[in-house]
Amino acid sequence: MKIIVCVKQVPDAKDVRLDPKTNTLSREGVESIMNPFDRHALEAAVVLKEQYCGTVTAITMGPPQAEETLRDAVACGADHGVLVSDRAFAGADTWATSYTLAKAIEKLGEFDLIICGKQAIDGDTAQVGPGLAQRLDIPYVAYARKITECVDGTIRLERLMDDGYDEIEMEMPALMTVVKEINEPRVPSLKGKMKAKKMQATVLSAADIGAAPELLGLQGSNTQVVKVFSPHFSADKCMLAGTTDEMVDQLLAKLDKLL
Amino acid sequence: MIVDVARQITAEKIIPQRAELDEKEEFPTEILRDIAKADLFGLYIPEEYGGFGGGSFEMVLALEEFSKGCVGIATSFAASALGAYPILVSGSDEMKDKYMPEIASGAKLAAFGLTEANAGSDASGIQTTAVLDGEEWVINGTKQWITNAGDAKIYSIIAITDRDKGPRGASMFVIEDGDPGFSYGVKEKKLGIRASSTRELIFKDCRIPKDRLIGRRGTGFFTVMKTLDLSRPGIASLGVGLGQAALDEAVLYAKQRVQFGKPVISFQAVQHILADMAIQVEAARALVYGTARHIDSGAKEISKESSMCKVMATDMAMKVTTDSVQVLAGHGYMREYPVEKMMRDAKILQIYEGTNQIQRNVIGQALNKEYSRSK
Numbered sequence: 091m092k093i094i095v096c097v098k099q100v101p102d103a104k105d106v107r108l109d110p111k112t113n114t115l116s117r118e119g120v121e122s123i124m125n126p127f128d129r130h131a132l133e134a135a136v137v138l139k140e141q142y143c144g145t146v147t148a149i150t151m152g153p154p155q156a157e158e159t160l161r162d163a164v165a166c167g168a169d170h171g172v173l174v175s176d177r178a179f180a181g182a183d184t185w186a187t188s189y190t191l192a193k194a195i196e197k198l199g200e201f202d203l204i205i206c207g208k209q210a211i212d213g214d215t216a217q218v219g220p221g222l223a224q225r226l227d228i229p230y231v232a233y234a235r236k237i238t239e240c241v242d243g244t245i246r247l248e249r250l251m252d253d254g255y256d257e258i259e260m261e262m263p264a265l266m267t268v269v270k271e272i273n274e275p276r277v278p279s280l281k282g283k284m285k286a287k288k289m290q291a292t293v294l295s296a297a298d299i300g301a302a303p304e305l306l307g308l309q310g311s312n313t314q315v316v317k318v319f320s321p322h323f324s325a326d327k328c329m330l331a332g333t334t335d336e337m338v339d340q341l342l343a344k345l346d347k348l349l
Numbered sequence: 350m351i352v353d354v355a356r357q358i359t360a361e362k363i364i365p366q367r368a369e370l371d372e373k374e375e376f377p378t379e380i381l382r383d384i385a386k387a388d389l390f391g392l393y394i395p396e397e398y399g400g401f402g403g404g405s406f407e408m409v410l411a412l413e414e415f416s417k418g419c420v421g422i423a424t425s426f427a428a429s430a431l432g433a434y435p436i437l438v439s440g441s442d443e444m445k446d447k448y449m450p451e452i453a454s455g456a457k458l459a460a461f462g463l464t465e466a467n468a469g470s471d472a473s474g475i476q477t478t479a480v481l482d483g484e485e486w487v488i489n490g491t492k493q494w495i496t497n498a499g500d501a502k503i504y505s506i507i508a509i510t511d512r513d514k515g516p517r518g519a520s521m522f523v524i525e526d527g528d529p530g531f532s533y534g535v536k537e538k539k540l541g542i543r544a545s546s547t548r549e550l551i552f553k554d555c556r557i558p559k560d561r562l563i564g565r566r567g568t569g570f571f572t573v574m575k576t577l578d579l580s581r582p583g584i585a586s587l588g589v590g591l592g593q594a595a596l597d598e599a600v601l602y603a604k605q606r607v608q609f610g611k612p613v614i615s616f617q618a619v620q621h622i623l624a625d626m627a628i629q630v631e632a633a634r635a636l637v638y639g640t641a642r643h644i645d646s647g648a649k650e651i652s653k654e655s656s657m658c659k660v661m662a663t664d665m666a667m668k669v670t671t672d673s674v675q676v677l678a679g680h681g682y683m684r685e686y687p688v689e690k691m692m693r694d695a696k697i698l699q700i701y702e703g704t705n706q707i708q709r710n711v712i713g714q715a716l717n718k719e720y721s722r723s724k
């Protein structure tokens with residue numbers, strides 16, 4: 091079984107602060123970590139490998155230092171790391187990120203399963219997993235909380251819902267995103283750490299994956315972060331009155347003021 | 350690297366659970382599984398048997414980290430090594446092939462059975478017997494206070510094979526969980542290290558294959574002594590880790606506890622307690638590391654050094670944990686804070702694997718021998 095785990099390097103949420111003057115994230119002295127949900131994705135992959143044999147490849151799109159996260163993944167049981175890195179990827183939103191990851195995964199060849207975290211703790215959109223599945227034209231399940239079985243090209247899992255869970259059977263190749271309930275991630279092993287030290291990640295550039303330049307990075311992004319700010323919580327309430335159209339206009343005007 | 354891995358397990362797995370495991374006297378099955386996944390059960394086992402190929406020093410480093418979290422859990426881990434050493438020291442290649450890989454992977458836990466009702470410090474008092482009957486050994490007797498008993502799958506035990514041969518009259522055997530005639534007593538209730546399990550091993554006409562004999566017949570006491578020589582620095586390192594943890598708690602508390610308008614660390618009397626704690630922890634650590642390196646250098650005579658570091662580091666741990674409770678005072682005495690457990694856990698280190706009185710006997714006898722030889 092060939093499993094691909096998407097891991098993202100994120101700033102350690104414990105340390106991140108918003109500079110109140112400039113309204114930008116102050117990343118100074120902030121440690122980078124593997125997105126916590128992706129640890130659960132990796133653990134799920136490693137457990138599947140232990141049960142059914144196969145390989146686990148960790149892939150990340152990010153700057154060169156994201157290789158650290160790949161080493162971390164290998165220390166925790168992945169077999170290999172792939173770093174998708176190019177200046178052209180900078181500023182990518184989820185649309186461009188999922189395009190880039192899809193092209194890189196296609197380049198890697200056949201696979202049975204892709205596992206992502208539920209969401210990244212910095213971007214927080216939870217869109218990359220489903221977006222990636224869409225681009226690869228494979229079925230997906232988001233919010234998987236348990237893998238029951240994986241036989242004959244079919245995976246059975248439980249999807250967490252607000253009011254319980256769904257039992258789902260899905261043909262592979264497929265993609266799933268996982269929630270924390272799925273497992274307790276292991277700490278790195280000695281042999282894993284030694285392997286990680288020596289690991290040479292495969293590095294893929296925009297040209298390597300045959301990506302269309304206009305679909306990459308900031309240029310390929312449909313959304314842009316205009317402004318980042320700390321939400322100001324107040325107990326102020328107001329009632330809008332009038333026809334629906336009037337109320338919509340009033341609401342838009344208020345939202346405009348906030349930005 | 351070993352320290353990093355062990356430290357992460359301690360921080361993420363051991364510390365969050367230690368109070369509950371202690372309170373419920375619950376065996377740390379899950380945590381031992383985490384340790385196994387991190388490859389640490391194979392630390393001291395040669396690579397050809399699936400281990401990491403480390404020595405005493407590697408073991409000491411890992412145990413020090415674990416014991417900063419919980420000596421009960423660290424003891425369960427260390428006792429598996431204690432059960433494995435007799436096979437490593439005296440077992441045949443076939444025996445090592447059979448048992449070492451599963452001990453190294455952590456798939457099976459091991460244990461060591463020496464102590465009996467009438468044989469504590471005096472190992473020669475053992476009454477468990479093993480009699481050869483055709484192709485099988487028949488074992489009768491009861492071992493008491495055996496760490497990991499009931500949770501381990503592999504046991505190295507000693508029994509009398511030829512009573513009239515005195516020191517050459519005992520042999521060691523491997524007993525497997527499930528062997529006919531082999532059962533366990535009830536779990537003991539203890540002062541400290543409550544996450545570890547302690548039970549009796551009961552042998553009633555327990556029959557095992559002939560090839561479970563470890564080494565040659567009659568070498569039991571030799572194997573036991575060799576095993577304890579190797580394991581004592583491990584117990585000493587439990588003292589170092591525990592002492593360090595007790596010191597850390599005491600300093601952090603003294604910095605934030607305010608009395609008479611100042612943090613209590615500003616009182617010289619408190620500072621001196623902390624300073625003495627730090628001195629003792631550091632001195633013990635230096636002695637334990639030195640001893641481990643001495644053993645790893647291939648030194649032949651290690652009994653004296655091994656006993657010295659065990660006595661020094663474990664007496665230190667008792668003193669330092671008691672002082673830590675003193676610095677935290679009322680809070681320290683409450684179960685909400687970790688130091689009362691540390692003090693309870695420290696006591697066992699002065700007792701098991703040979704009491705500290707017995708260690709001093711060993712040191713004294715070694716000195717006597719050394720000085721008569723040099724004359």
Ligand SMILES: Cc1cc2nc3c(=O)[nH]c(=O)nc-3n(C[C@H](O)[C@H](O)[C@H](O)COP(=O)(O)OP(=O)(O)OC[C@H]3O[C@@H](n4cnc5c(N)ncnc54)[C@H](O)[C@@H]3O)c2cc1C
Pocket residue numbers: 096097098115125127128131149150151152181182183184185187191205206207208209210211212213214215216217218219311313314315
């Ligand atoms: C400080 C900051 C600035 C930003 N600036 C911009 C900007 O200027 N313009 C803009 O359009 N967007 C910007 N973004 C958003 C950024 O593009 C998204 O973070 C990114 O596309 C991934 O989306 P997400 O973080 O919501 O991941 P999610 O969709 O929440 O992640 C779900 C899962 O997808 C996988 N995954 C996500 N990203 C990756 C990756 N890179 N490599 C491998 N796997 C991955 C992981 O398994 C993850 O658990 C910014 C984000 C941050 C934190």
Ligand SMILES: Cc1cc2nc3c(=O)[nH]c(=O)nc-3n(C[C@H](O)[C@H](O)[C@H](O)COP(=O)(O)OP(=O)(O)OC[C@H]3O[C@@H](n4cnc5c(N)ncnc54)[C@H](O)[C@@H]3O)c2cc1C
Pocket residue numbers: 428461462463464468469470471493494495496497539547697700701702703704705706707710
């Ligand atoms: C929690 C726990 C776990 C244990 N785990 C194991 C295990 O896994 N395997 C195992 O085999 N055993 C185990 N033991 C047994 C342990 O090793 C013995 O308790 C220890 O060796 C001391 O024996 P004793 O308690 O019978 O003390 P005793 O021998 O009865 O000693 C009583 C007192 O007399 C002193 N004393 C005795 N003889 C002398 C002497 N010659 N000179 C000076 N002082 C002397 C002792 O120091 C002690 O203070 C465990 C014990 C405990 C409490």
